[in-house]
Structures are given as structure tokens and as C-alpha cells.
Amino acid sequence: MSTSEIADNKWELEASRPPIATTGGIIQIVVVALFACLFVWMMSFSLQGIFGAKRETLADQYGRLTVDGKPAPAAAPAPH
Template sequence: MSTAEIADNKWELEASRPPLATTAGILQIVVVAAFACLFVWMLSFALQGIFGAKRDTLADQYGRLTVDGKPPAAPAPH
């Protein structure tokens, strides 16, 4: 092996190591972790909407509304 090849191998070895001890490396890890947490947080709401308890919303009440916007009165017992 020539001196140039040895120097090239050392450069490749140094370039393949992640910069964990630098401020930029730590900041990259923090940013990626923050986006991962944000994704998991949004995914939890999606799963809660799919598998969670059914809630009665205004959209569900649309068919039962009357002209004045109030639900119809319950029928009188016979």
C-alpha cells in the first residue's frame, strides 16, 4: 500500500464516524428526536380517533336538528 492509499483510508475512516461530540452533531440528534416525538404524538391522535370511544358531535346531530336549531322534543308517553 502506498502512503496516499493509507492517507485516503484514514480520511474515509474519519469521515464515516458520526460527529457526536460536536455541537452540530448533538443539535442534529435533538432535532431528529423532536420530529420523531412530534410524529408519534400526531400518530397517537390518529389511533385514538380510529380506535377510541365514539363521541356524539354536531355533525352526528345534523339529521336530528329542527328549524330553530334545537333537538326535537321527546314524544309524550302514552
């Protein structure tokens, strides 16, 4: 091997290593970890909305709303 080939191989080996010991490399790892945590946090709310307990919201009461925006009183049970 010639000296230029050895130097080229050393450069390729060094360029292929991730810079995890430098300040920039550590910041990149932290930023990617924060985005991953943010994604997991958002997905947890999505799964909670899909599989969690059902709550009655204003959208669920839409058919029973009166003019003043409050739900109509429950209908009285029919007499026996």
C-alpha cells in the same frame, strides 16, 4: 501501501463516522428526536380517534337539527 493510500483510508474512516460529539451532531440528534416525538404524538391522537370512545358531535346531530341550529327534542315515546 503508499502514503497516499494510507492517508486516503484514514480520511474515509474519519468521514464514515457520524459527528455525534460535536455541537452540530447533537443538534441534529435532538431535532430528529423532536420530529419523532411529534410524529408519535400525532399518531396517538389518530389511534385515539379510531379506537377511542365514540362521542356525539354536531356532525352526528346533522339530521336532527332545527332551523335555529339546535337539536330537535327527543320524540316522546308512543303510548301503550
